[in-house]
Amino acid sequence: MGLMGCPWRRVLKSFAIGGVIGLGLLLCFVLHYLSKKALRFVLLYRSRKARVKPTSGSSWGVSLLKVSYADLLKATNGFSSRNLIGAGSFGYVYRGILNEEERIVAVKVLNVQSSRERFIVECEALKNIRHRNIVKLLTACASIDFQGNDFKALVYEFMMNGSLEEWLHISADRVAGAPIVRGHLNLIQRVSIAIDVANALNYLHNHSQMPIVHCDLKPSNVLLEGDMTACVADFGLARYLPDASLSLPSHESTSNGIKGSIGYTAPEYGMGNKVSTYGDVYSYGILLLEMLTGKRPTDEMFKDDLNLHNFVRMALPERLEEICDPVLLQTKKAALVVMPQTIGTISKMMKDKE
Structure with a gap:
């Protein structure tokens, strides 16, 4: 599928003069992709290509930290619940301080059931990656604990502002019971985060040594640094795509089956289709719609044929304010008046291009 010609780029440039209109463009890309399976969101984040300078140098290299089970036990105060900052089917994530450098880190301790496969997959996926929008893996530990049980952990840079999930949705408490105190993301911040994830x-997909499909893109796997730079995290389900020289279809892997989380996984995975970069773009589209509406794709309101995608589609272009996150209406109500017109114009142009 080829990229659009000059008329599209001129329209994109003319409408990209502000955060509000930028979000409108993002939304159009999402809706068009979800309905036509087009990979046109590349046009959006290439405009920020100059800001990002990815390198293929190893993130292990000479800066590799050597840690043992005892080191991580001490760093997390015995894996104390006070240090617990996240949990999932994979295991638990703890905040830790490595004494030698007094460096704050995030320690992901994998559970026994998933430890070996996820450990290998995540190490392989991240060991040669260094990019400002991908969480940095500092080191790993494969050992046994003091009871003789298998122990595997991954050590990452600590992301001060937690996950996008925590900012989009009010949560009563953390896993450890401490309340999450987050502000609200304004429109410009959401646009910036969306572009970071696209980068x-x-x-x-296009610049790593071998194309990698994340397979589990969702707000809880987007972490935020102190300056609100977004970093994609959790590569436990990631898959490499076959080398372009092989006689396999482009952008497909040999792995079948459902990959990812309910609500964010591309529908074709449920039919046994192969893992592809388009699956990540579908997940990215759902993430954008969630950022716009403040609603999860698994919200109880979505039943039968109503899903997040259709919910937004039916509101365009006249009723956009009705489905927007109320926080956006509070902070940018005046600017949002122009968004339906922007989306309508671009949607018409995209229809004419088909």
Whole structure:
């Protein structure tokens, strides 16, 4: 599928003068992709290509930290619940301080059931990656604990502002019971985060040593640094695509089956289709719609034929304010008045191009 010609780029440039209109463009890309399976979101984040300078140098290299089970036990105060910052089917994530450097890190301790496969996959996926929008893997530990049980952990840079999930949705408490105190993301911040995630996908799909499909893109796997730079995390389900020289279809891997999380996984995976970069773009589209509406794709309101995608589609272009996250209406109500017109104009142009 080829990229659009000059008329599209001129329209894109003319409408990209502000955060509000930028989000409108993002939304159009999402809706068009979800309905036509087009990979046109590349046009959006290439405009920020100059800001990102990905390198293929190893993230292990000479800066590799050597840690043992005892080191991580001490760093996390015995894997204390006070240090617990996340949990999932994979295991637990703890905040830790490595004494030698007094460096704050995030320690992901993998559970026994998934430890070996996820450990290998994530190490392989991240060991040769260094990109400002992909969380940095500092080191790994494969050992046994003091009871003789298998122990595997991954050590990452600590992301001060937590996950996008925590910012988009009010949560009563953390896993450890401490309340999450987050502000609200304004429109410009959401646009910036969306572009950061697009940059990460662009690197994984097109600029890494071998194309990588993340397979589990969702707000909880987008972490935020102190300056609100977004970094894609959790590569435990990642898959390499076959080398372009092989006689396999482009952008497909040999792995079948459902990959990812309910609500964010591309529908074709449920039919047994092969893993592809388009699956990541579908997940990215759902993430954008969630950022716009403040609603998860698994919200209880979505039943039968109503899903997040259709919910937004039915509101365009006249009723956009009705489905927007109320936070956006509070902070940018005046600017949002022009968004339906922007989306309508671009949608018409895209229809004419088909």
